[in-house]
Amino acid sequence: MMSRPIYSVGDRWFGRVNAILLTIFALCALYPIVYVTSLSMSSGEAGSSGQVWLWPVEWTLAAHQHVVKNSLFWISYANTFFYTVTGTLTSLALVIPAAYALSKARLRGRRVIGFFIAFTMWFHAGMIPFYLNLRDLDLLDSRWGIVIAFALNAFNVILMRNFFESVSPTFEEAARIDGANDFQILWKVYIPLAKPAIATVALLCAIARWNGYFWSMVLLKTEDKIPLQVFLKKTVIEVNITESVAGAISQQPYSLETITGAIIVLSIIPVLIVYPMIQKYFTKGVTLGGIKE
Amino acid sequence: MSAARQSSILKDSSLLQDIRRDWMLYAMLLPAVIWFAVFMYQPMAGLQIAFKQYSVFKGMQGSPWVGFDHFVTLFQSDFFWRAILNTLMISFYSLVLASPVPIILALMINEVQSTGFRKTVQTAVYLPHFVSFVIVAGIVIALLSPGNGLVNNALEALGLDRTYFLTRPEWFRTIYIGSSIWKEAGFDSIIYLAAIMGINPALYESAQIDGATRWQMITRITLPSILPTIAVLFVIRLGNVLEVGYEYIILLYQPTTYDTADVISTYIYRVGIQGARYDIAAAAGVFNAVVALILVLVANKLSRHFTRTGVF
Amino acid sequence: MAANVSLRNVVKRFGQTIVVNDVDLDIRAGEFLVLVGPSGCGKSTTLRLVAGLEQVSSGTISIDGREVNNLAPKDRGVAMVFQNYALYPHLSVRDNISFGLRLSSMKRADIAAAVARAAAILELEPLLDRQPAELSGGQRQRVAMGRAIVRNPAVFLFDEPLSNLDAKLRTQMRVEIKRLHARLGNTVMYVTHDQLEAMTLADRIVVMRNGIIEQIGSPEQLFDSPASAFVAAFIGSPPMNLIPCTVEQSGDATSVRLGADNQLCLPLAARAALIGAGELLFGARPEDIHLQPRESTQPLSGVVELVEPLGGESLVHVRIGGELIVVRAEGRQRVQSDGPIKLHVDTGRIYLFGRKDDRCVYPAPQVVA
Numbered sequence: 002m003m004s005r006p007i008y009s010v011g012d013r014w015f016g017r018v019n020a021i022l023l024t025i026f027a028l029c030a031l032y033p034i035v036y037v038t039s040l041s042m043s044s045g046e047a048g049s050s051g052q053v054w055l056w057p058v059e060w061t062l063a064a065h066q067h068v069v070k071n072s073l074f075w076i077s078y079a080n081t082f083f084y085t086v087t088g089t090l091t092s093l094a095l096v097i098p099a100a101y102a103l104s105k106a107r108l109r110g111r112r113v114i115g116f117f118i119a120f121t122m123w124f125h126a127g128m129i130p131f132y133l134n135l136r137d138l139d140l141l142d143s144r145w146g147i148v149i150a151f152a153l154n155a156f157n158v159i160l161m162r163n164f165f166e167s168v169s170p171t172f173e174e175a176a177r178i179d180g181a182n183d184f185q186i187l188w189k190v191y192i193p194l195a196k197p198a199i200a201t202v203a204l205l206c207a208i209a210r211w212n213g214y215f216w217s218m219v220l221l222k223t224e225d226k227i228p229l230q231v232f233l234k235k236t237v238i239e240v241n242i243t244e245s246v247a248g249a250i251s252q253q254p255y256s257l258e259t260i261t262g263a264i265i266v267l268s269i270i271p272v273l274i275v276y277p278m279i280q281k282y283f284t285k286g287v288t289l290g291g292i293k294e
Numbered sequence: 295m296s297a298a299r300q301s302s303i304l305k306d307s308s309l310l311q312d313i314r315r316d317w318m319l320y321a322m323l324l325p326a327v328i329w330f331a332v333f334m335y336q337p338m339a340g341l342q343i344a345f346k347q348y349s350v351f352k353g354m355q356g357s358p359w360v361g362f363d364h365f366v367t368l369f370q371s372d373f374f375w376r377a378i379l380n381t382l383m384i385s386f387y388s389l390v391l392a393s394p395v396p397i398i399l400a401l402m403i404n405e406v407q408s409t410g411f412r413k414t415v416q417t418a419v420y421l422p423h424f425v426s427f428v429i430v431a432g433i434v435i436a437l438l439s440p441g442n443g444l445v446n447n448a449l450e451a452l453g454l455d456r457t458y459f460l461t462r463p464e465w466f467r468t469i470y471i472g473s474s475i476w477k478e479a480g481f482d483s484i485i486y487l488a489a490i491m492g493i494n495p496a497l498y499e500s501a502q503i504d505g506a507t508r509w510q511m512i513t514r515i516t517l518p519s520i521l522p523t524i525a526v527l528f529v530i531r532l533g534n535v536l537e538v539g540y541e542y543i544i545l546l547y548q549p550t551t552y553d554t555a556d557v558i559s560t561y562i563y564r565v566g567i568q569g570a571r572y573d574i575a576a577a578a579g580v581f582n583a584v585v586a587l588i589l590v591l592v593a594n595k596l597s598r599h600f601t602r603t604g605v606f
Numbered sequence: 607m608a609a610n611v612s613l614r615n616v617v618k619r620f621g622q623t624i625v626v627n628d629v630d631l632d633i634r635a636g637e638f639l640v641l642v643g644p645s646g647c648g649k650s651t652t653l654r655l656v657a658g659l660e661q662v663s664s665g666t667i668s669i670d671g672r673e674v675n676n677l678a679p680k681d682r683g684v685a686m687v688f689q690n691y692a693l694y695p696h697l698s699v700r701d702n703i704s705f706g707l708r709l710s711s712m713k714r715a716d717i718a719a720a721v722a723r724a725a726a727i728l729e730l731e732p733l734l735d736r737q738p739a740e741l742s743g744g745q746r747q748r749v750a751m752g753r754a755i756v757r758n759p760a761v762f763l764f765d766e767p768l769s770n771l772d773a774k775l776r777t778q779m780r781v782e783i784k785r786l787h788a789r790l791g792n793t794v795m796y797v798t799h800d801q802l803e804a805m806t807l808a809d810r811i812v813v814m815r816n817g818i819i820e821q822i823g824s825p826e827q828l829f830d831s832p833a834s835a836f837v838a839a840f841i842g843s844p845p846m847n848l849i850p851c852t853v854e855q856s857g858d859a860t861s862v863r864l865g866a867d868n869q870l871c872l873p874l875a876a877r878a879a880l881i882g883a884g885e886l887l888f889g890a891r892p893e894d895i896h897l898q899p900r901e902s903t904q905p906l907s908g909v910v911e912l913v914e915p916l917g918g919e920s921l922v923h924v925r926i927g928g929e930l931i932v933v934r935a936e937g938r939q940r941v942q943s944d945g946p947i948k949l950h951v952d953t954g955r956i957y958l959f960g961r962k963d964d965r966c967v968y969p970a971p972q973v974v975a
Contacts, residue, residue, distance in 0.1 A: 099322060132567060
């Protein structure tokens, strides 16, 4: 970082106004999450009468306790963990070797295969043929269908390939002279070298898995296979929009509102925990994928 | 070693020799190629049902061809036209209202001198990106709830009427774009910040010696320097006008707001997946994909033009 | 252990470009051979062909009498030190050095012994558990050499190993490489663009240009009898002065005319070589031109343009006719800039080269085996 420049009076005021506005923006970004958290920790009465706006009113964890008792919530939570972990590992197992091979100029047909992959970014068959294809492959309502059918995308392959291309070829040459074959070079030299890029791709995959709901909603019909986001959609969105259940749970220390808040808070906790650790990798991912294409 | 140098090897040895020598590379590539063939290209063959009278019993191959009948049906349908119009409107408003926000944010963050404050702001504004659409929709619904949502409480306190915003077509775009800005503006600023970081610091130092104010440095140095990035991203977005966040829209819309909320993808979803009219929906998909491809190709050409010759 | 290396009619094409053009080269077992030349001359490619990192387009490469054209690098008995060292950043120094051995399923104890031996030779013992990022440039260089030594190769290949070091370290490492070679006795092929490295390290130097071997010889041979103006300009620092001249013969006397004002009579020996010659390039090294003409019979006159004092000596830039030449003046001679000056050229140490083909015409080129 450069040392702080010496500013004129006007420039110092500029800086102050800028800082105040940014503080407001930052608070706006955080506010909805704070609000939901407070809502979830307020009494049902306070929640449904709209008294909560910043801090919990009539502090209680009743809503959380109620949600935690729901076995479907935990099943969907476990499912999400399963889809996230196996999905991300599958993605890496496919992306890394392919991207490595594509980064090597000596690969015959490299341009053609590269285009074959990149083309899917510009043109895809769309929702219906994709769905029918999965049906023909007998992957509807299947855990492994979810894991495999969404394991790859062209962007991640290209991002990873760009990284491998940026590595000095002398590492490969040195390893070759040391007697390593292509698998060994990838495994023992390039994968350790590529750790930051691999972390970036892994996190892109993991976040997409954790947060995605659409195809799980379309494909999975059995209740004990659905991931957290689909469970959330069923409980938070569908119930709220119709408001059909409202009032059914009066006389309780929780309300529909606080329950909704509790489900949201409990499902967002893992993201909030890992977020500070992964932030820098996302920044890297945006720039890695953005520079070259 | 330049790529040209390495690729020369191709000319020196036969294909078979190369494959024998580099068989491990091909083995590494194979699973991914199979995946793309099965999950990306095989569905492309399935696009044929857009031209067939699809019947579950006859299967895709057995169903009879009907030519462009489904397209005719679509273009005679007011709902399809409404979906096209809504898609374009949402994209247009996003382009005009949402895309400048990350740029402004990046410029503002860049002006922060204290590393600690800067990091804190970045951490806060990037966070919503990691919140799932379902949760964002859940929060939006809670905030806008007609009975006890915060927004309506505030309106009432100001002496205004309570409104069930999510059932009102005239509010849908505002809600959609506003919450999208909340979710993505911070994260989208990263790419502009990266572009700003690439500016030669000597430009600012010489401007300072010339007596420029911070505001002048922003308008005369920073903005012009990142203009190519802005132009390219703008063009890319233009190419993607048909790609609206249907996964998010599905969570927010309801029959009463279809007038403004129903876009091509949600239309396809309702007709195809929910209504099981695969052929009609696939036809809509074909139309969507072809127009999207053309737009992307044009945008690519434009962006190449911008990156090569610059915008100045 | 040392092996001889031979290249026969080796050609390497990259697409349309011929990078190595019909190279014949024999490297004796235990010899320190330096390939030198400007960038793009094919020296690195030649080295990479021997290493097996590139495949020859035609011709044969043999190591120890065995053709290696189709052998993988690891089976050729070579080790290589790269310009950027290519140390694996995630491995400790010890693991970097033993990387190749561990791949070859060697016994643990043998690996440890080999690493210890290499580390002892290069004085790397205190660094073995460090990561490459924690090492200085010189230390990284030594680790890269350790990685090569440990495999006990018959042929060592160095690809500009010192060019990433600062001037002082470079001198130091040069000495170390020379000592290492004296101790191990392996065959060495060493690529550099630095003529000083070539001169100080090599048993023999190969000067390359445009994919062709321009000249092969010991450092002294190349310095004293350059086969072409290219070699003459490449070897020696500051480089040999090369200026256009015209040969004039009148009766028994042969002389060269340098510009309008200066003429230089050549020794009788030059006569036979120069019959029929017209326009040539006149060459004289800066150290063979002297400022104070000691009873010179035929001084050259010029104008001093610039003096660069280097402490113990000075480089004097003198304009003769239209050309600028450099004279190395010993001691601290006081020379006035912009003043006229008389120069004495040691006619026993001058060179004449063809203007078109660049070849040395005088003194008659020696045939070097």
